[in-house]
Amino acid sequence: MRPIYPYVVKRLLHAVVVVWAAYTVTFLVLYSLPSDPIAIMVGPEVSLTDEQMESLKAQHGLDQPLLTQYFQRLGSLLTGDLGISITSGRPVTQTIGSVLPSTLQLAGASLVLAIGLGFILALAVGFAGSRGARNFLLSLPPLAMTLPVFWLGLILIQLFSFRLGWLPAVGNSGWRHLVLPAITLAVPGAAIIAQVLAKSLLATLRLPFVEMARAKGVGRSAVLLRHAFRNSVIPAMTMVGMMVAGVLGGAVVVETVFSRAGVGRLAHEAAGAQDFPVIQGIVVLAAAVFALSSLIIDLLYPLVDPRVVIDPPNRRRERAASA
Amino acid sequence: MSLIAVCVASALLLTACGDAEGPTEAQVLEVALVSEPSSLDPGQADNTSVIRALYDSLTVQDPDSGEIEPWLAESWEISEDSTEYTFHLREEVTFSDGSPLDAEAVVANFDSVVESAVIPASYFPGYVESRAVDPLTVRVTFEESNSGFLYATSLATLGIREPSTVIGKSAEERADVDSVVGSGPFVLDSYTADEEISLVRRDDYGWGPSIGDNQGTAHLEGIRFQIVPESSVRTGLLQSGQIHLDGNVQPSDIPANERADLNIESATLPGITAGLYPNLESPRLAETAVRKAIQRAVNRQEIVDTLLTDAYQPARSVLASPTPGFIDLGDQLTFDPDGAIRLLDDAGWVPAENGVREKEGVVLSFDAYYLENTSEQRNVLELVQQQFTDVGLELVLHPTPAADFMEILGGTAHDFTTGNSRGNDPDVLRTSISSEGMNWLHLEEGGEIDSLLREIPTATDPETRNQLAATAAEQLIEEGAVIPLYELAISVGAVGNVSIGFDANAQPDYFGARLNP
Numbered sequence: 001m002r003p004i005y006p007y008v009v010k011r012l013l014h015a016v017v018v019v020w021a022a023y024t025v026t027f028l029v030l031y032s033l034p035s036d037p038i039a040i041m042v043g044p045e046v047s048l049t050d051e052q053m054e055s056l057k058a059q060h061g062l063d064q065p066l067l068t069q070y071f072q073r074l075g076s077l078l079t080g081d082l083g084i085s086i087t088s089g090r091p092v093t094q095t096i097g098s099v100l101p102s103t104l105q106l107a108g109a110s111l112v113l114a115i116g117l118g119f120i121l122a123l124a125v126g127f128a129g130s131r132g133a134r135n136f137l138l139s140l141p142p143l144a145m146t147l148p149v150f151w152l153g154l155i156l157i158q159l160f161s162f163r164l165g166w167l168p169a170v171g172n173s174g175w176r177h178l179v180l181p182a183i184t185l186a187v188p189g190a191a192i193i194a195q196v197l198a199k200s201l202l203a204t205l206r207l208p209f210v211e212m213a214r215a216k217g218v219g220r221s222a223v224l225l226r227h228a229f230r231n232s233v234i235p236a237m238t239m240v241g242m243m244v245a246g247v248l249g250g251a252v253v254v255e256t257v258f259s260r261a262g263v264g265r266l267a268h269e270a271a272g273a274q275d276f277p278v279i280q281g282i283v284v285l286a287a288a289v290f291a292l293s294s295l296i297i298d299l300l301y302p303l304v305d306p307r308v309v310i311d312p313p314n315r316r317r318e319r320a321a322s323a
Numbered sequence: 324m325s326l327i328a329v330c331v332a333s334a335l336l337l338t339a340c341g342d343a344e345g346p347t348e349a350q351v352l353e354v355a356l357v358s359e360p361s362s363l364d365p366g367q368a369d370n371t372s373v374i375r376a377l378y379d380s381l382t383v384q385d386p387d388s389g390e391i392e393p394w395l396a397e398s399w400e401i402s403e404d405s406t407e408y409t410f411h412l413r414e415e416v417t418f419s420d421g422s423p424l425d426a427e428a429v430v431a432n433f434d435s436v437v438e439s440a441v442i443p444a445s446y447f448p449g450y451v452e453s454r455a456v457d458p459l460t461v462r463v464t465f466e467e468s469n470s471g472f473l474y475a476t477s478l479a480t481l482g483i484r485e486p487s488t489v490i491g492k493s494a495e496e497r498a499d500v501d502s503v504v505g506s507g508p509f510v511l512d513s514y515t516a517d518e519e520i521s522l523v524r525r526d527d528y529g530w531g532p533s534i535g536d537n538q539g540t541a542h543l544e545g546i547r548f549q550i551v552p553e554s555s556v557r558t559g560l561l562q563s564g565q566i567h568l569d570g571n572v573q574p575s576d577i578p579a580n581e582r583a584d585l586n587i588e589s590a591t592l593p594g595i596t597a598g599l600y601p602n603l604e605s606p607r608l609a610e611t612a613v614r615k616a617i618q619r620a621v622n623r624q625e626i627v628d629t630l631l632t633d634a635y636q637p638a639r640s641v642l643a644s645p646t647p648g649f650i651d652l653g654d655q656l657t658f659d660p661d662g663a664i665r666l667l668d669d670a671g672w673v674p675a676e677n678g679v680r681e682k683e684g685v686v687l688s689f690d691a692y693y694l695e696n697t698s699e700q701r702n703v704l705e706l707v708q709q710q711f712t713d714v715g716l717e718l719v720l721h722p723t724p725a726a727d728f729m730e731i732l733g734g735t736a737h738d739f740t741t742g743n744s745r746g747n748d749p750d751v752l753r754t755s756i757s758s759e760g761m762n763w764l765h766l767e768e769g770g771e772i773d774s775l776l777r778e779i780p781t782a783t784d785p786e787t788r789n790q791l792a793a794t795a796a797e798q799l800i801e802e803g804a805v806i807p808l809y810e811l812a813i814s815v816g817a818v819g820n821v822s823i824g825f826d827a828n829a830q831p832d833y834f835g836a837r838l839n840p
Contacts, residue, residue, distance in 0.1 A: 089362055
């Protein structure tokens, strides 16, 4: 195989451009808004003099012309300085950094659960003996998608924490605190993965090579697990790649319902308070995460399906056919 | 769903011996709050209920009488024109790191507040300097009369911090969570952003506020605040015994709490009452008859009975009843729809086909912009909307995000904004309503009411200040310049063995709180 490094480097540069573009667009939108984040931070009940307001503005660098602010902040970004939060007065890196581990735990646990649950359900569909069983199982993902995430979370809290007392409802000091939130966040993801993988599996099972394998005497499970699965998992992998970014959005609700500090909740509060530096910081983080995760998924494709060739030589995109 | 069951079953197997998390130590109060303070710096925090336990103030306000009483300052003198304040400090007060709280410390704090322009700088207009006359005497000087300063020294936002944490520090540096050192009855044990704040009792504390009978340490050994944004989760935690106190009970949660046999403690919020505040520059609100008709068209009792709780009272003035300067003007705020209709008819406002009154091309359809902080706000306004319709007026509601609200207030698009203001001092009327303050009503500078309000900081005698506020309130109501609705209350929910009261600013008093066995 050709060395993969040039491709990886190319993709990393691509990721940097994505992050820069996201940063710039967000900057244009936020800093051109007519509202005044300092006034919001001070609140409607306090009246400071104009000089005091100007002084506060200057402390946050908001008194400079737009272009100067852009390059100043971009420059700071390159040295790892994301600025100061307008709401709390603390550095943005600290603000995001203090809540990031919590979100990573939640995202990681729920992705693992979503993949696990999704795969199990999809395989169950493949194994299903009767058409009735298969249709019942196939109806579960759409059902799960109709459940609002916050409602599911509140129900789980009511049942498992308040009524039965088995699991805690709030906080984040141990793996027990992760169980209910991870399940809640995993449900929609599991539904999507299950749906996509199940359909893909069923389609693969109808292909000629499967009939051949059965005719040769290969057992049902072997066909499913060894032959059909690898051929059908690519679309599900693509979904997982897209879900990594989606977890951030879903996390807002779960973090609020389960009272967990996290990047999602921070983004929600920062948006409400128009805390521009924090919003910018989160956007940069999200763009970087998304770019990196799609790179990783793309690198994983050929490991699963040898027919996929990343970065083919010349401009011919023909794929080598193999059985 | 069977797969969820599989997951949960395995979780259960592993937690088989676990039971509900509950308060572990007998004397640590477990509290759930809807949000954390925006900063642990008293000068930058939007909410000081937690901070009050960490920092002491020079004075304390008696919640019953409204008088300012000694705390860190044993006594004080104020010059005739309220430009000079001299405070005599208690002896042997120390910060939690052992260093003394003396006059230099107070000077450092006041200088820092003004230099870093944090929020309480608004209490130092015309600030000249603070000086340590001797180790226990501080003299604060202003260029102009500042009669509201004594009240300001009682607030948690002017809590005294250990000097090295504020001298020469910018607002950003002041906000550092590692620099929380005060002289209060509790110290910060741990802080996890947006999740938990843990306080531990200071065992050598001995300088509580003079209004209490406790001159020793706090009763509680510690307090653990958890941040729980969802109100149904807070209620559930309280009912299942996982916490002792829910710091933010909304009216809609109260029936559930009462059914579960929990105690609800409430306090009326001093300051400006919740109400509709007219933009006096709007053409639709130019006539006094229209405004007075609106005052009578609103049924405050119905609002309180239908949507709120016993803790909330119909407003009897633009100020709330605990506020110094409050006089009862309730007889001008009675529900009188017939009177309202008569006023409008006599002034020539005729209902059009759709029922909304108009005259000479002006239609009495009002745009009201409000901050949708709680669902109660929207419910109240919708009820007011119905009450408007009954007399031929139309109210159009515009929920507004906080980010846009300040702009709306300063603009001309609105007829009404809603608002209320916290503050247990007559000056709160000036900071919200006068043309040199927030100017909610768009008063013209130099008008009669405006001049009355602007005199408040220069009046040195508390009686005079109260009188100015009372007269201004009377005129505001007589001219229909304000439409007060109800007095706000703060409610906390507590399990049976908690006893806790409120301070003069309707914040829970953690120093005096007890956990009874």
